[in-house]
Amino acid sequence: METFSLTIDGIPVAAQHGQTILEAARTAGIYIPNLCADPDLAPYGACRLCVVEVDGARGLPTACSTPATPGMVVRTDTPNVNMVRRGVVELLISDHPEDCLTCPRNQHCELQKIAAYVGVREQRFRKLHRPPIVDDSNPFFRRDLSKCILCGKCVRACAEILNVGAVNFINRGYRTYIGTLGERPLVESNCESCGLCVEVCPTGALASKNGKAPSREVNTICGYCAVGCGIKLGVRGQELVGSTGDPENEVNHGNLCVKGRYGYGFVNHADRLTSPLIKKDGDFVKASWDEALDLIAENFGKHRGDAFGVLSSARCTNEENYLIQKFARGVMGTNNVDHCARL
Amino acid sequence: MGIKLRDVIYEVGGGIPDHKSFKAAQTGGPIGGCLPSSLLDLPIDYESLTQAGAMMGSGGLIVMDESTCMVDVAKYFLTFAQSESCGKCVPCRVGSKQMLEIMEDIAAGRGEMEHLDQLQYLSKLLKMGSLCALGGGTPNPVLSTLEHFRHEYEEHILDKHCSAGVCKSLVVAPCQNTCPLGTPVPQYVGLIAKGAFQEALDLVREDNPFPGVCGRVCPRPCESACRRGTVDEPVAICDLKRFIADEVSLPEGSAPVVVAAEDLGKVAVIGSGPAGLTAAYHLAKQGCRVTVFEALPVVGGMMAVGIPEYRLPREVLNSEIRAIEELAVQIHTGMRIGKDIDLDELLARGFRAVFVAVGAHQSNKLGIPGEERQGVLHGTNFLRDVNLNGQLSMAGRSVAVVGGGDVAIDAARSALRLAAREVHVVYRRSSEEMPAQQAEIRAAAEEGVKFHYLAAPKQVLGGNGAVEGLECIRMQLGGWDSSGRRRPEPVAGSEFHLDVDVLIPAIGQSPDLGLFNGNGHGDLVNRGLIMADRRTMATQRPGVFAGGDAVTGPATVIQAIAAGAKAAKSMVRYLKGEELFISPGLPDKTRPPEADSWSPAEGGTARSRMPELDPERRKRDFREVETGLTRQSAVREAGRCLRCDWEE
Numbered sequence: 001m002e003t004f005s006l007t008i009d010g011i012p013v014a015a016q017h018g019q020t021i022l023e024a025a026r027t028a029g030i031y032i033p034n035l036c037a038d039p040d041l042a043p044y045g046a047c048r049l050c051v052v053e054v055d056g057a058r059g060l061p062t063a064c065s066t067p068a069t070p071g072m073v074v075r076t077d078t079p080n081v082n083m084v085r086r087g088v089v090e091l092l093i094s095d096h097p098e099d100c101l102t103c104p105r106n107q108h109c110e111l112q113k114i115a116a117y118v119g120v121r122e123q124r125f126r127k128l129h130r131p132p133i134v135d136d137s138n139p140f141f142r143r144d145l146s147k148c149i150l151c152g153k154c155v156r157a158c159a160e161i162l163n164v165g166a167v168n169f170i171n172r173g174y175r176t177y178i179g180t181l182g183e184r185p186l187v188e189s190n191c192e193s194c195g196l197c198v199e200v201c202p203t204g205a206l207a208s209k210n211g212k213a214p215s216r217e218v219n220t221i222c223g224y225c226a227v228g229c230g231i232k233l234g235v236r237g238q239e240l241v242g243s244t245g246d247p248e249n250e251v252n253h254g255n256l257c258v259k260g261r262y263g264y265g266f267v268n269h270a271d272r273l274t275s276p277l278i279k280k281d282g283d284f285v286k287a288s289w290d291e292a293l294d295l296i297a298e299n300f301g302k303h304r305g306d307a308f309g310v311l312s313s314a315r316c317t318n319e320e321n322y323l324i325q326k327f328a329r330g331v332m333g334t335n336n337v338d339h340c341a342r343l
Numbered sequence: 344m345g346i347k348l349r350d351v352i353y354e355v356g357g358g359i360p361d362h363k364s365f366k367a368a369q370t371g372g373p374i375g376g377c378l379p380s381s382l383l384d385l386p387i388d389y390e391s392l393t394q395a396g397a398m399m400g401s402g403g404l405i406v407m408d409e410s411t412c413m414v415d416v417a418k419y420f421l422t423f424a425q426s427e428s429c430g431k432c433v434p435c436r437v438g439s440k441q442m443l444e445i446m447e448d449i450a451a452g453r454g455e456m457e458h459l460d461q462l463q464y465l466s467k468l469l470k471m472g473s474l475c476a477l478g479g480g481t482p483n484p485v486l487s488t489l490e491h492f493r494h495e496y497e498e499h500i501l502d503k504h505c506s507a508g509v510c511k512s513l514v515v516a517p518c519q520n521t522c523p524l525g526t527p528v529p530q531y532v533g534l535i536a537k538g539a540f541q542e543a544l545d546l547v548r549e550d551n552p553f554p555g556v557c558g559r560v561c562p563r564p565c566e567s568a569c570r571r572g573t574v575d576e577p578v579a580i581c582d583l584k585r586f587i588a589d590e591v592s593l594p595e596g597s598a599p600v601v602v603a604a605e606d607l608g609k610v611a612v613i614g615s616g617p618a619g620l621t622a623a624y625h626l627a628k629q630g631c632r633v634t635v636f637e638a639l640p641v642v643g644g645m646m647a648v649g650i651p652e653y654r655l656p657r658e659v660l661n662s663e664i665r666a667i668e669e670l671a672v673q674i675h676t677g678m679r680i681g682k683d684i685d686l687d688e689l690l691a692r693g694f695r696a697v698f699v700a701v702g703a704h705q706s707n708k709l710g711i712p713g714e715e716r717q718g719v720l721h722g723t724n725f726l727r728d729v730n731l732n733g734q735l736s737m738a739g740r741s742v743a744v745v746g747g748g749d750v751a752i753d754a755a756r757s758a759l760r761l762a763a764r765e766v767h768v769v770y771r772r773s774s775e776e777m778p779a780q781q782a783e784i785r786a787a788a789e790e791g792v793k794f795h796y797l798a799a800p801k802q803v804l805g806g807n808g809a810v811e812g813l814e815c816i817r818m819q820l821g822g823w824d825s826s827g828r829r830r831p832e833p834v835a836g837s838e839f840h841l842d843v844d845v846l847i848p849a850i851g852q853s854p855d856l857g858l859f860n861g862n863g864h865g866d867l868v869n870r871g872l873i874m875a876d877r878r879t880m881a882t883q884r885p886g887v888f889a890g891g892d893a894v895t896g897p898a899t900v901i902q903a904i905a906a907g908a909k910a911a912k913s914m915v916r917y918l919k920g921e922e923l924f925i926s927p928g929l930p931d932k933t934r935p936p937e938a939d940s941w942s943p944a945e946g947g948t949a950r951s952r953m954p955e956l957d958p959e960r961r962k963r964d965f966r967e968v969e970t971g972l973t974r975q976s977a978v979r980e981a982g983r984c985l986r987c988d989w990e991e
Contacts, residue, residue: 046431048472060471080471084434087468091437124461125441150430169430174440176430 004070009077021063021074022050032076033085033114035202036151037064040253041160047151049114051084052076060084082118089118094125096203097132097146103204104142104211110202111149133177137185140262141198141208145177148205154178154197161255166191193258199244208262212241219246222260225314227251229260240267300332309336349383352406353823362775363408367492369416372402373423374480376487377413383823396487398480412509413492414499418446420484427477435478438469442485451512452929454500462489501878503927508568515930516987518565518580523905524550528565528580529988533941535583536981544587551904552624552667553617553646555659558585559969560650561901562749562780570987571943576950578984579972586977588659602670603630607918611636611694613680616644617900618700618891620667621907622914626698627670629915634694635672638679641731644702645892646900648727649750651757652965681862686887696886696914699873700907701859703852703892709745713803714848718810722750722849729757737761743813743841744768745800746849747777750897752784754847755792759962766792767841771799771818771831786968789958797831801838803846813841854893872896879923880910888914938989944982951980 003014008025015024020043025032035047043065051060055073060080075081092111100106133145152169155178159165166189170179180189187193198206214234222229230249234242243264247254266272276292277284287295300308310328312321325337348368352358359365367377370387376397378385385391389399407416425439442465445458466482466489473479489496498504505513508520518528527546534543547554561581569577607630612619615637623633641647643660668674678684680701689697706721708714720728722744728735742758744751747770755766768787770777773796777784788794797818805811817837820829853871860868867873867882867889875882875889882889890906892898913923954970955961961968972980 045474046433048432048434048474051472062474084468084472087438087464088433088472091433091441091468094441095437124464126444128437128440128444149433150436152431171430173426173428173430174436176436 006068006070006072006074008074015068019068021052021054021061021066021068021072024068025063025074025076030076031117032063033117034064035110035114035149036153038153038157038200041153041156041200044152044156047149048088049085051081053078053081086118086120089115089120090123090125092149093120093123095128095130096149103147104207105147105201105204109204135186137187138191138193139187139209140193140258141195141206143186143206145205147203148178149203150176150178151202153200153202154206157196157200162192162194162196164190164192164194167197193262194256195258195261196255199254208242210241212236212239214241222256223315223317224257224259224263229256231256231260233264238268240264304333306334306336308332308334309338312337312339314340344388345386347383348378348385348387349823351387351404352383356406358823359406359408361408363410365406366409366411367407367413367416367488369397369405369407369420369484370402371398371400371480371483373420373427374398374477374483375400375402376483377407377416377491378487379491381491396483396490398483410507410509412505412507413488413495414446414450414505415507415509417484417488418443418450421446421481424477424481424484428481429477432473432475432478434469434472435481438465438472439478439481441465442469442482446485449496449499450505450510452499452503452510454496456497456500458500459489459493459496501924501926503929512929512932515932517568517570518578519988521564521568523564523899523902524908525905526551526565529984529986531587532578532580532583532981532984533986535587535977536984538978540587540590544591547584547587550908552621553663553900553904554584555588555663556617556646556655557901557904558582558588559655559659560646562899564901571983571985574946574985575948579950579953579980582951582953582972583977583981586972589971590974590977592662602628605630607631607915608695609634609693610914610918611689611697612700613697614638614644614700614702614891614893615642615664615674615676616700616702616891616903617646618702618903618907618910619644619698620664621904622698622700622890622911623672623907624667624670625908625911626914627667627672629911631915631918633672635674636678636680636684637674637676638683638701639727639731640676642674642676645704648730649723649753651726651729651753651760653756653760653961653968654753656967681857681859685862686864690886695918696888698880698907698910698914699867699882699887699889699893700891700903700910701854701856701893703854703897705853705855706848707851707853709800709848709850711800711802713805713810716803716805716810717808718805718844719803719846719848722746722754722847723852725754725847726750726757729761735761737763737845739764740845741843742766742845742847743800743843744847744849746770746851747772747779748849748851748897749779749783750852751847751849752779752787754849756783756787756790756962758845758847759790759792760965763845767795767843768792769795769798769800769813769815769841771797772828773797773820776828786955786958790962791958795841798839799831799833800846804840810844810846813843813846815839815841852892852897854896856893878909879913880906881913881917881923886917888917932988934989934991938986941986941989943985944979948983950983951976
């Protein structure tokens with residue numbers, strides 16, 4: 001693709017047509033703080049943190065919404081830019097609870113990062129009183145509007161990426177908040193609990209109810225359905241503590257459905273069967289695999305032919321499904337093969 | 344486009360109603376800006392308005408008079424703009440909320456000076472950081488009022504006072520709020536209604552040692568503010584004050600004055616007028632040994648040598664002065680500063696602090712030919728002669744007084760009482776604009792003083808040194824000036840003669856600071872007035888304080904008393920080594936149980952009329968014109984008070 005050159009903070013930067021100043025800067029490795037911009041979402045320009053000065057332009061345009069143009073001279077560190085940035089961060093802090101240490105987003109919070117970047121050391125503005133508005137209805141994540149900075153990422157991701165539009169802005173001005181149609185609890189709305197909003201939320205306003213951070217991540221493919229989304233499973237010791245979409249995966253580009261993101265609880269569930277059980281005298285009794293497989297082989301042998309059928313699962317891998325049908329046809333002598341995903 | 348703001352307000356709009364003065368105009372609606380009187384000549388254009396911090400908009404032109412509080416106005420517009428914010432951009436959404444909270448605090452008396460810096464900062468942030476014009480314009484009302492009316496913000500923050508009487512948390516009652524001294528009017532009027540005259544006087548005397556004087560000569564701003572006036576007529580507050588001062592005779596009335604046990608040392612007061620003596624009164628009460636130096640042979644300043652006896656009998660003044668002297672205040676007459684005694688000398692002689700309250704006794708000159716002739720007696724000099732020289736007579740003389748203030752009316756009515764054949768008052772504007780008290784003008788007219796409105800003196804006529812007439816010229820009212828009054832302009836060829844042989848110019852006074860200047864104290868003087876901080880009354884020299892007419896120019900007795908009280912407060916702090924100014928607390932607005940049982944006289948109950956002597960009889964001598972309310976009418980009058988201080 002054709003590229004052109006512009007200057008950011010005195011550094012020549014190559015950009016492509018259609019890129020914004022923020023994208024050009026990001027490509028060149030120049031950090032411009034922002035809270036409401038997201039590469040997957042349309043430019044929005046609400047947080048005003050990415051303001052820059054552009055030679056010949058009036059005022060302070062936002063880097064996230066201003067297209068880069070050939071020969072453009074951009075400055076990201078001027079007294080006016082810093083004044084607005086500091087002011088915005090201070091205002092956001094004035095309107096935000098101070099419970100960072102116990103916040104689920106601690107250390108992964110964009111607001112924290114930007115406050116550190118701007119170097120806010122004191123609080124000049126009064127703390128605005130905002131009662132916590134918590135929606136605990138969703139089984140997987142919790143919403144606390146007192147931590148919401150109204151960047152609109154959840155609203156836009158839900159609408160632009162998911163085409164669901166479960167949440168939107170309610171009211172205006174300082175009384176604005178994010179809510180559902182009819183202001184019902186999330187669980188009663190058309191929210192699909194996919195958790196993308198939680199993923200894009202820069203603060204602790206939306207956070208997973210599972211509070212454990214993983215000690216390592218394992219890249220794999222979601223086993224729930226045949227789509228084959230790439231996931232990163234978060235593992236801590238022997239426990240599966242989280243799942244996120246793999247942004248590098250061509251299939252899902254990081255998006256997941258509720259099952260892929262939150263349906264991992266069974267793995268370490270106490271009720272999960274970890275060994276075969278054989279019913280003896282009316283009770284299930286733990287058995288070895290050999291014992292169990294012998295019992296199955298013995299009984300299956302009595303029912304070969306069309307009296308037999310297999311019902312496979314979308315939770316199984318392609319290889320497992322292949323083996324199941326081969327077993328049905330080759331061993332049991334029947335074409336009675338079916339699969340829940342066919343329905 | 345290009346029409347002046349002044350022309351829109353006065354020519355197109357017809358000016359400010361009810362004789363009130365213009366304060367500000369808001370153009371551009373809620374995100375426009377407030378323009379003060381100094382910008383009345385601004386041509387209305389897109390650029391000029393933007394430059395002035397306002398804007399051209401469809402929001403109309405809101406013109407505000409003196410009864411508007413600019414903090415309240417800015418808060419009001421900000422509330423509107425803040426609720427219009429869409430809520431997207433952080434600076435507008437949260438910034439305007441922060442600004443509004445600050446404004447609400449200031450209006451409620453919880454403001455601090457650093458809030459003003461925060462407002463400036465937030466305004467800049469909104470202007471630079473918002474996406475749209477609403478966000479950028481939201482700070483305009485705050486910014487423009489901060490620029491043009493910063494003193495009102497400071498007054499709310501530092502003095503916990505709202506001059507316009509709008510901000511409820513700061514206002515006990517409109518009367519009390521308007522009084523320069525903050526006299527607790529509703530409380531003492533309430534005591535009068537109960538017949539507790541002694542308690543009422545004691546309450547007044549806590550702050551004001553001159554109830555008898557004020558009850559006679561005060562221009563009663565409290566009554567103009569009185570809310571009863573919106574029902575029928577204002578409560579006769581001033582007459583009630585006179586009533587208790589007369590009813591409870593001094594010095595018994597001074598009995599409850601408690602003098603502090605502490606000795607704060609020697610303090611000097613220069614000038615024995617209302618400012619000086621009030622300061623002396625409070626300083627003595629707080630434990631200072633006070634010496635008052637007075638240049639004239641009599642004590643009382645303008646109360647003694649300016650205000651004529653028919654308005655203020657000397658025994659009333661003197662008994663109130665005696666009550667002050669009883670607090671061990673020493674008064675030395677015939678001691679003029681700069682001549683008989685010097686400021687530095689006083690400090691060197693062990694006076695720990697000095698209060699300079701020398702008044703404004705020097706009449707301004709007309710600046711017309713012939714003013715130096717014999718028979719031209721300047722207003723204050725004339726009144727001083729009237730008061731000090733019992734032999735003075737104007738028998739058979741024809742007198743012209745020039746001016747429209749209280750001094751002019753005092754001079755005219757005094758001349759009449761000195762047997763003048765006829766007395767003319769020449770005033771260059773119309774009767775409506777005359778600054779003298781309306782009651783005084785009416786009384787003077789009843790006594791036969793002839794008023795020539797819209798006329799100005801041109802030259803004093805006469806041969807060999809004496810006044811043989813006054814040439815005047817007719818005036819007409821032209822364009823409006825910044826005070827909201829129309830400017831008088833001479834009508835060419837309209838000259839006329841007044842056949843007079845005495846001319847009394849009374850067009851204002853200035854302090855006589857000549858001796859002050861000549862003695863190395865020029866640093867304390869600016870534009871003919873002594874410079875003092877308006878909160879602490881401190882001059883730039885440590886230990887030297889100043890107040891009254893010498894600082895403000897000619898003003899009222901109650902303003903001088905307020906200055907004296909304020910000065911005494913900070914002088915005591917100075918003597919104790921404390922911070923000179925400490926913000927007062929917020930007024931206590933808890934309703935006492937008795938509030939529920941108060942029922943003011945029904946609407947339409949007429950105000951008690953002050954009885955006065957018949958004009959034909961009274962104009963022959965200096966007997967007091969007004970004779971005072973009776974007990975019955977005073978109690979009845981006090982019952983008309985609405986007790987706004989108990990408003991829920």
